[in-house]
Amino acid sequence: MQLLLAEDDPILANGLTAQLNAAGFTVEHAPNGPVAEFLLARQDFDIAILDLGLPMIDGLTVLKKLRATKPNLPVVVLTALDRLDSRVAGLNAGADDYMTKPFDFPELEARLRAVLRRARKDPASGGVAEAGVHVDRAARRAVIHGEAVELSPREATLLELLLIHADKVVTKEQIAAAWAGDGTEVGAGNTAEVHIHRLRRKLEGSGMEIRTVRGLGYLLAVERPDGRSA
Known part of the structure; x- marks a missing residue:
């Protein structure tokens, strides 16, 4: 499974990459919005994890642009913004699921699998x-x-x-x-x-x-x- 991880925190990104690799995913990391857009435009991914607080171009903007070009790509939003309006904005922009930080990796993996199952139905x-x-x-x-x-x-x-x-x-x-x-x-x-x-x-x-x-x-x-x- 090819997975894009768009996350600007290097410690979290490194830890998640290791855990996702162990879970069977092949991970490409984007530390900011422009890199995320570049990778999404040039590579085929099975699923993406997208932080809303990306620098340079925020994750919500990346998600909205992505939905215009790849409407069926599964996306799980991962963010520290736990307000109701932030969750609603992410889901309305096209996220398939939404998780707030901090989180437990087993739950994230389970949500990724669930989103992938729905996408393959x-x-x-x-x-x-x-x-x-x-x-x-x-x-x-x-x-x-x-x-x-x-x-x-x-x-x-x-x-x-x-x-x-x-x-x-x-x-x-x-x-x-x-x-x-x-x-x-x-x-x-x-x-x-x-x-x-x-x-x-x-x-x-x-x-x-x-x-x-x-x-x-x-x-x-x-x-x-x-x-x-x-």
Whole structure:
């Protein structure tokens, strides 16, 4: 996932970059508004974190200009301005979410994932879709080339996570975070390995393959139209 971090505090930016890299994002840092605009105009990002208090060109102006050229790019606003009018201004300018400083990184990561999930949703069916596979977590099922496949709650969450990060490694820590708070007890039948094994069987013939990346996690390889897969 390519992420733009527009933040003028160097200590915060360095810390966030390290944490985001560990979470699987590739980060480009912009210390001010002009650099943010330059990077946004010349690179394709999957998501952006934008501080409203950027020097030279403030973040709200950057956001308004961005929405004129890239209306669908997910943006999470990060700012010390916690007044209601500031939050409203950020959301009205086109922010997908809004967080105030100070904050906890796990919450920021969770919000980034949620925004990315919404951005990847299939508008026709209300779920995440990729290469002939559509997963509807709420309905606990996947549709694979037109055929419905029933999923457990954890299988649905796991498949959605793998689809969002298709062709990229998903760590066991990311899986645990996605499962956190679902009320299911961890046990021998609820490990990532067990659910990966079940999903592999259910994805047979779909053009997708869940690969184990030893020591790192799992990767959903998607077969491309030319027959190749990543």
